[in-house]
Amino acid sequence: DADVTQTPRNRITKTGKRIMLECSQTKGHDRMYWYRQDPGLGLRLIYYSFDVKDINKGEISDGYSVSRQAQAKFSLSLESAIPNQTALYFCATSDVQGMSQHFGDGTRLSIL
């Protein structure tokens, strides 16, 4: 089983819908991250959480919200999806030292 699991892997939805992307991990890491990847733009940080009670905005948090339900679970929500949120979304984890980040397989989200 994957250490960092993202669900769903693919999602197609319509403008205005509420969407939740889920991430769970078995690595025992405290730190979790949500990134967005668009072609040619690299990985951009949406939100990050260093523990269950610590959640921080990244560089592109507008239009997104997160919930850290437990050490192992970190969800990303789009309250009212819009087409320019179409992208590949990655969840990642790191240990307290932050020496490396471990990525899930990604969720490909299309908003029509």
Place this chain on the structure above:
Amino acid sequence: QQPVQSPQAVILREGEDAVINCSSSKALYSVHWYRQKHGEAPVFLMILLKGGEQKGHDKISASFNEKKQQSSLYLTASQLSYSGTYFCGTGDQGGSEKLVFGKGTKLTVNP
């Protein structure tokens, strides 16, 4: 501030060498390097911390010049498996766990 990677793309023949550069306008505490193969998740390669160290494993190594706020990734005697997009992620003094990634360098190794 997003670090700048160069070149944007490079095409090699198997066995050739390549250098990928990463420059930042901010003072850096750390530089991380990741490789992403097509359709897959990014995979951690190595981290370099403030101190100007050089690291490597197998035929991939990297250097970090903190005074110039630059890092370089060296791929020696490239193999087909090296193909992918390489990203640098930079961490500032505030915490190296929160990274800002460059736009990536696409490396293609042909037989």
